[in-house]
Amino acid sequence: MRVGAAVGSCAVEPGELRDDHVREIVGGNVADLLAHPHPAVRVAVLDAFLADSAPHAADPRARTVRVPGGSSLDKSTARARAVVDLVPGTGPVAVIGVVNSLLVQLRERGLDYLPCDFKGGSTEWDEPVLTDHEQAIAGAGSVLASGMVLGNGSFDRIAQLCAERGLPLVMFAQTGSAVLRELLGAEVSALSAEPYPFFWLTGDATDIHCYPGGVS
Structure with missing residues (x-):
């Protein structure tokens, strides 16, 4: 998931995330995706949001x-x-x-x-x-x-x-x-x-x- 300059990630097992899940999240907003029924989507978008807000490279x-x-x-x-x-x-x-x-x-x-x-x-x-x-x-x-x-x-x-x-x-x-x-x-x-x-x-x-x- 990409938010701004950051890409958030969550590993899933093969077949765990359906193609329609991927299609429906494209262009979605963070608030909606944080309520997505699939936990991998929620983790990835939260990861992206936090990394965009506070990049690892800039963390003291x-x-x-x-x-x-x-x-x-x-x-x-x-x-x-x-x-x-x-x-x-x-x-x-x-x-x-x-x-x-x-x-x-x-x-x-x-x-x-x-x-x-x-x-x-x-x-x-x-x-x-x-x-x-x-x-x-x-x-x-x-x-x-x-x-x-x-x-x-x-x-x-x-x-x-x-x-x-x-x-x-x-x-x-x-x-x-x-x-x-x-x-x-x-x-x-x-x-x-x-x-x-x-x-x-x-x-x-x-x-x-x-x-x-x-x-x-």
Whole structure:
């Protein structure tokens, strides 16, 4: 969703958002779209509205990290380094939304992790991927979660569990990065915000905006 100069995003599963949903929101206004029946539309338009009102690049709390141009693997690795730098050294880390480059960086730092993803399966090191985020959080010392949890409806429960156990919740977000910024210092401990265009869409250099723990 585009509002002014900003593009807001929310990931959806294939087939979740119908073609007629897309057609009917074109040219809509923010107030109407914030009441849209589909949560992904609401998240994306709120993300765009907040990012247009207060761009990440102009936020004094953010440290902008330039991801150098290169292959998808090169860029994913550079992004992962910046994201994992936000994670406190408290393991195991429940990684909700498995991205192998993040796991590589955790391994290089000697941090144990508990991979978790709705899709299950295994990591590239044949480690089983949990499908229950509550199970992953129960064994964790900190949590690193994808912004996709905002779009699939699991964020509130994840944040609640972290608050109950006193665990830091670090978010790496393409989905709803400006929305999650509003929760810094409350539900969210630290944030890697990656607004559109995402690193994998171009071989050119792109930016992410890192909000370290302790900002509010």
